[in-house]
Amino acid sequence: xxxxxxxxxxxxxxxxxxxxxxxxxxxxxxxxxxxxxxxxxxxxxxxxxxxxxxxxxxxxxxxxxxxxxxxxxxxxxxxxxxxxxxxxxxxxxxxxxxxxxxxxxxxxxxxxxxxxxxxxxxxxxxxxxxxxxxxxxxxxxxxxxxxxxxxxxxxxxxxxxxxxxxxxxxxxxxxxxxxxxxxxxxxxxxxxxxxxxxxxxxxxxxxxxxxxxxxxxxxxxxxxxxxxxxxxxxxxxxxxxxxxxxxxxxxxxxxxxxxxxxxxxxxxxxxxxxxxxxxxxxxxxxxxxxxxxxxxxxxxxxxxxxxxxxxxxxxxxxxxxxxxxxxxxxxxxxxxxxxxxxxxxxxxxxxxxxxxxxxxxxxxxxxxxxxxxxxxxxxxxxxxxxxxxxxxxxxxxxxxxxxxxxxxxxxxxxxxxxxxxxxxxxxxxxxxxxxxxxxxxxxxxxxxxxxxxxxxxxxxxxxxxxxxxxxxxxxxxxxxxxxxxxxxxxxxxxxxxxxxxxxxxxxxxxxxxxxxxxxxxxxxxxxxxxxxxxxxxxxxxxxxxxxxxxxxxxxxxxxxxxxxxxxxxxxxxxxxxxxxxxxxxxxxxxxxxxxxxxxxxxxxxxxxxxxxxxxxxxxxxxxxxxxxxxxxxxxxxxxxxxxxxxxxxxxxxxxxxxxxxxxxxxxxxxxxxxxxxxxxxx
Amino acid sequence: xxxxxxxxxxxxxxxxxxxxxxxxxxxxxxxxxxxxxxxxxxxxxxxxxxxxxxxxxxxxxxxxxxxxxxxxxxxxxxxxxxxxxxxxxxxxxxxxxxxxxxxxxxxxxxxxxxx
Numbered sequence: 001x002x003x004x005x006x007x008x009x010x011x012x013x014x015x016x017x018x019x020x021x022x023x024x025x026x027x028x029x030x031x032x033x034x035x036x037x038x039x040x041x042x043x044x045x046x047x048x049x050x051x052x053x054x055x056x057x058x059x060x061x062x063x064x065x066x067x068x069x070x071x072x073x074x075x076x077x078x079x080x081x082x083x084x085x086x087x088x089x090x091x092x093x094x095x096x097x098x099x100x101x102x103x104x105x106x107x108x109x110x111x112x113x114x115x116x117x118x119x120x121x122x123x124x125x126x127x128x129x130x131x132x133x134x135x136x137x138x139x140x141x142x143x144x145x146x147x148x149x150x151x152x153x154x155x156x157x158x159x160x161x162x163x164x165x166x167x168x169x170x171x172x173x174x175x176x177x178x179x180x181x182x183x184x185x186x187x188x189x190x191x192x193x194x195x196x197x198x199x200x201x202x203x204x205x206x207x208x209x210x211x212x213x214x215x216x217x218x219x220x221x222x223x224x225x226x227x228x229x230x231x232x233x234x235x236x237x238x239x240x241x242x243x244x245x246x247x248x249x250x251x252x253x254x255x256x257x258x259x260x261x262x263x264x265x266x267x268x269x270x271x272x273x274x275x276x277x278x279x280x281x282x283x284x285x286x287x288x289x290x291x292x293x294x295x296x297x298x299x300x301x302x303x304x305x306x307x308x309x310x311x312x313x314x315x316x317x318x319x320x321x322x323x324x325x326x327x328x329x330x331x332x333x334x335x336x337x338x339x340x341x342x343x344x345x346x347x348x349x350x351x352x353x354x355x356x357x358x359x360x361x362x363x364x365x366x367x368x369x370x371x372x373x374x375x376x377x378x379x380x381x382x383x384x385x386x387x388x389x390x391x392x393x394x395x396x397x398x399x400x401x402x403x404x405x406x407x408x409x410x411x412x413x414x415x416x417x418x419x420x421x422x423x424x425x426x427x428x429x430x431x432x433x434x435x436x437x438x439x440x441x442x443x444x445x446x447x448x449x450x451x452x453x454x455x456x457x458x459x460x461x462x463x464x465x466x467x468x469x470x471x472x473x474x475x476x477x478x479x480x481x482x483x484x485x486x487x488x489x490x491x492x493x494x495x496x497x498x499x500x501x502x503x504x505x506x507x508x509x510x511x512x513x514x515x516x517x518x519x520x521x522x523x524x525x526x527x528x529x530x531x532x533x534x535x536x537x538x539x540x541x542x543x544x545x546x547x548x549x550x551x552x553x554x555x556x557x558x559x560x561x562x563x564x565x566x567x568x569x570x571x572x573x574x575x576x577x578x579x580x581x582x583x584x585x586x587x588x589x590x591x592x593x594x595x596x597x598x599x600x601x602x603x604x605x606x607x608x609x610x611x612x613x614x615x616x617x618x619x620x621x622x623x624x625x626x627x628x629x630x631x632x633x634x635x636x637x638x639x640x641x642x643x644x645x646x647x648x649x650x651x652x653x654x655x656x657x658x659x660x661x662x663x664x665x666x667x668x669x670x671x672x673x674x675x676x677x678x679x680x681x682x
Numbered sequence: 683x684x685x686x687x688x689x690x691x692x693x694x695x696x697x698x699x700x701x702x703x704x705x706x707x708x709x710x711x712x713x714x715x716x717x718x719x720x721x722x723x724x725x726x727x728x729x730x731x732x733x734x735x736x737x738x739x740x741x742x743x744x745x746x747x748x749x750x751x752x753x754x755x756x757x758x759x760x761x762x763x764x765x766x767x768x769x770x771x772x773x774x775x776x777x778x779x780x781x782x783x784x785x786x787x788x789x790x791x792x793x794x795x796x797x
Contacts, residue, residue, distance in 0.1 A: 183750075186709040186743070266709055270742030271778055277749060278779035333785045335752060339761055340797070346759075413783065414753045421753045422746045 030094055033555065040552040041086035047545040048079045054541050059531045064522075068530040071519050074512035081509065082549050084502035088248035089556040095250070095451070101208035107135040107263075108187030112177055113195040114142045118151050120458075121195045125157050128193065133204035136187060142177045160184055166419040174259070175425040175432035179273075182424055187266065194260040196458040197223070203454040207263050210448045217268030217445035218437060220246065221261045221452060225459035233666035234466040235568035235659070236459035239560035246449040254499035255449035257437035260457070268445050272436065273424035275443065281334050281413060288410035289328065292321035295407050304401075309355045316348040317404060324411060334413050341411045428483045430593065431476025435484060438500055442491035463611050463663060470572060474507045474579030475586075475593055481507075482587040509569060510576030517618050517653055520646040524629035527638055534642055567659035574614040612660040619657050622650045686710035690718035698794055699727035704736040707744030715744070719751040723758050730755055731793045734786075735766035745780050752784065765793040 055075065061068045109128045113121045121139060128137045138158035141148045152159040160181045162171070172179070178192070189211065193199060207219045222242035228234075249255045257264070296318040305311050320341045327337050415421050426435035437447060460466040481504040486497040522528045531538060553562070585591040609616065626647055632638040688711030689704040699722035707715060715732075722730045732748070748764070755762040765787040767775060775781055787793035 183746075186712070188709065267742050270709070270746050274742055274745055274749070274778045274780065278782055282782065333781070333783055335761075335763075335784045336796075338756075342756075412756065414756045416757075421749045 033558065034090075034092070036555055037092070037552065038090045040548060040555060041090035043548040044086050044545070044552050045083055047541075047548050048083060051541045051545045052076055052079055054537070055531075059538065061530055061532050064528045064530055067515075067519060067522055067528060070515045071530045074515035077505075077508065077512045081502075081506055082552075084498065084505060085245075085556075086552055087498060088502055089244045089552070090248070091251040092244045092247040092556070093251040094247065095448070098207070098209035098448075098450070099212055101133055101205050102212065105133075105189060105208060105211075106187045107133065107189045107191060107204060107208070108181075108185045109135050109137045109191045109193065109199075110140050110178065110181055111138065111193050111195060112140045112142070112174055112260075113148070114174075114177075116195040118145070118147050121148065122151050122155065124193060124195055124198050125152065126155065127198045127201075128191075129155065129157065130201050131191075131199055131204055132201045133208065135191070135204060136185070138181060138185065140177050140181045142171075142174075158185075163419075169417065169419045170427075171419075172423070172427040173430065173432075175423070175427045175436075176419070178425050178432075179420055179423050179427075182266070182269065183420060183422075190264045190266060190269075192260055192262055192264065193455065194457065197260050197455040198226075198457070199261075199455045200453075203261075204263070206452060206454060207450055210450070211263075211265060213446065215444070215446045216448055217265045217440045218255075218257055218447040219263045219450050220255055220258055220447065221450045221454045222246075223258060223261055223457055224453045224455070226456040227458045227461065231662070232564050233662050234459065234463070235564040236466070238565065240557050240562045240565055243451070243560055244556045247451060249499045250447070250449040252493070252495040252499050253446055254441060254496040255447045256500070256503075257433040257440075257447070259431070259433035261455045262433075265445075268440055268443070269424035269436075270422070272426075272439050272443060273422035276426075276439075277415075277422050281415065284410055284415075285324075285328060285334060285337065288407055289321055289325040292318070292325070292407055295403050296321070299401055299404050302401075309352050313348050313352050314404070317345055317408065320344040321407070321411070338412050341408070345408055426484075429476045429479040430472055431480065434477060434500075434503070435480045438480070438484065438486060438489065438492070441496050442489045444491060463608050463666070466663075467572075467575060467611060470568075471575050471579055474576055475583045477504055477507050478580055478583035479587055480504070482583065506569070507576055508580065510573040510580065513570055513573035514577075517622065520649040520653070521621055521625040523642060523646045524625040524632075524650070527632075529642060534645055564659065567656050570653075570656040571615055571659050607664045609664055612664055615657050615660045619654060622653055622657075626650055688712075688714045690714050692718060692722055694727075695794070697726065697728040698731060699725070699729070700731045700733055700790055702733040702736060706739050707737055707747070708739070708741040709743035712743050712747035715747050716751060716754075719754065719762065723755060723760055728760055729794065730760065730762045731790055732762070732764045733766055733790055734764060734768070734771060737768070737771055740771050740774055742778065745775065745778065748780075749783065763787060763793040763796070765790050 052075065055072050060072060109131065111121060111124050111128060121141075125137060125139055131137075136158060138160050139148065139152045140160050141152075142162065144161045149159045149161075162177070162180050163184075166176070166180065170176070182190075189208065191199070191204065203221070207221065210216050210219050223238070224242070225236050228236045246255050296314055299305060300311070300314050305314060323344075324337045324341045327340065328334075409416065424436075425432050426439060429435045440447065460469055486492060486500040486504075489497075492500075519530055522530075582591075582593050586593050629638060629643050629647065633640065633643055685706065686708060687705040688707055691702045691704070693700045693702065701715075701718045701722060703715060703718075705711065719730055719732075730751075732751075752762045762784075764784050766789060767786045772781075772786060775786065785796075787796065
């Protein structure tokens with residue numbers, strides 16, 4: 001049975017955040033509340049361990065292991081989720097007001113856009129111009145639209161678009177857009193805004209003071225959506241996340257970057273970019289030099305290698321690689337190692353080309369027909385660079401030997417496959433924000449969560465856009481969990497690792513939800529109980545845990561409405577499962593994430609029930625199972641007490657899933673003019 | 683000396699350009715370095731040596747510009763080396779692992795002579 005199933009970390013409930021328009025100062029009431037939270041957190045941890053130990057050791061119905069085991073695993077998962085939540089909120093800090101912003105700092109305000117309407121971007125940009133603290137405003141237009149450029153210039157707003165160096169190279173979406181702008185500006189601090197996030201004039205005055213601490217790299221402020229009705233049909237607001245959760249993470253110095261409404265220190269970002277460059281270059285060199293021997297060996301087996309010129313060249317490349325490997329081991333720098341290899345290969349090629357010119361024409365043809373080579377252990381990007389670079393070497397016989405060529409390419413410091421050598425914002429995930437802040441923390445930088453709404457954005461207005469957005473967040477988080485799992489990163493404290501894990505963990509809850517839906521159905525229809533009995537022992541252990549965890553949740557979210565968030569974290573189980581499976585395929589097998597392009601304009605001409613098919617089916621099955629159970633009882637089959645317990649469980653499932661009905665019906669509401677469906681997704 | 687100031691003097695010894703940088707190499711002044719390296723390469727320098735002896739401090743943007751300069755030199759089939767870093771600059775350099783990328787030579791002559 002579920003111990004509460006919050007999955008609360010990133011997807012939380014409706015509005016009512018206006019009260020936080022001023023930063024509260026910590027008073028005696030918050031101290032009492034914090035004490036209560038800590039006691040409740042302790043109770044939840046103890047009661048949870050007590051319950052789970054009993055569940056694993058004394059309650060499993062092995063006759064129905066195929067449901068008993070998934071259920072106990074799902075319960076364990078949920079307990080870990082709740083425990084991480086408890087650790088987070090039990091330390092939630094209310095920061096006192098920061099120092100006033102010192103005068104004379106230089107700040108760039110970046111507004112990122114891809115295809116949002118020009119009017120919408122300009123509304124944000126004009127508001128950004130009105131920010132009181134002196135700054136430069138820039139529109140970062142990844143769509144390179146002429147109308148956008150004209151509108152920006154007319155207002156005296158800077159306009160930045162990708163340079164020619166990005167042509168034919170990976171663009172890295174929003175991270176790439178920001179990285180491109182970083183090399184074209186030089187402000188000490190950067191305020192990042194999504195196209196729809198209209199900033200308040202005081203946004204910099206109220207946040208720059210934190211940077212008096214030279215180790216602070218990031219100040220994140222809440223994301224609040226102005227176009228969301230009070231009942232928040234799509235669960236767009238996240239008052240629990242932009243509240244107790246970020247405040248809790250903040251206390252462990254783990255408040256993280258959420259992509260918009262945040263101020264970053266350029267020095268910290270550039271440092272990340274440099275450290276990354278060093279690491280990636282080393283990795284590429286070591287890999288290439290390791291592979292060199294087998295690449296050369298395979299190339300020498302090819303018939304073309306019988307040509308003495310080619311054979312000589314291959315031998316020389318092989319020697320150069322062996323020498324480079326030992327140089328690198330002996331502590332030579334990347335610049336030296338690569339320079340020597342390139343020089344040696346160039347010299348050999350020059351000699352080869354001279355011989356080549358003196359050859360008979362038939363021999364020349366033989367050399368020219370060196371077909372495509374065997375594939376090697378480089379990724380596509382590295383092989384692409386071989387295609388990119390055929391200027392100096394295209395006369396060389398090596399030019400035709402793809403793998404040898406790619407090998408020589410890889411032994412370089414240029415990183416030709418990327419548009420920029422230095423990529424300050426992480427490009428390993430579609431959610432560059434979380435990955436970047438984790439690297440900042442690993443590097444010893446501090447972050448701040450500033451609990452005051454300083455920008456008003458627009459949330460997606462149709463169901464499909466909302467689902468696409470959630471899928472993207474989830475995919476990005478799982479990508480980071482797989483590519484740069486916090487537990488394998490050096491430099492972070494255990495608490496910081498726990499805080500990042502809490503967010504990642506919460507995105508796995510789709511699998512638990514399926515179990516929590518299936519278990520009561522199995523009992524009601526077939527009488528299969530995954531536990532050995534609904535004994536007094538079960539309730540004595542389970543009910544106190546349930547009460548303590550609900551109470552913890554209640555106290556931690558005092559003053560904010562979180563029911564909608566709980567509903568969505570449960571009801572969007574198909575999205576979470578899809579996110580996990582696509583992200584795993586992407587990271588492990590290099591397949592594209594393949595999320596649908598978010599539609600520009602509100603799509604719905606009628607209610608889109610099809611988008612919520614799995615949830616609607618689940619509800620139908622739950623209702624049908626309840627009917628079957630009642631029939632079973634009326635004919636004297638089935639246990640009354642067990643049926644009642646499971647019907648209550650079904651009731652909870654239905655109340656959580658029920659959110660999909662108003663969500664789909666919301667699609668019928670006519671769109672308000674001037675609002676777009678895609679806002680807030682960038 | 684002003685905070686964001688960087689002066690770049692280019693001297694030639696044969697086909698090698700020595701770019702002597704004075705002041706601070708940081709987020710604002712980094713473009714001066716990029717410009718000086720580009721000019722040296724365009725003028726046909728086979729090797730560009732950056733003389734750090736008159737450089738007081740460097741930040742991450744400055745080191746980023748250095749990587750950018752190395753990259754553009756290599757893309758043009760030239761080389762770039764650095765020499766004469768003061769202890770403070772060297773410390774900043776090592777902190778992010780830049781000493782794995784570029785060898786900080788003691789002086790210009792050994793930078794030019796190295797293979």
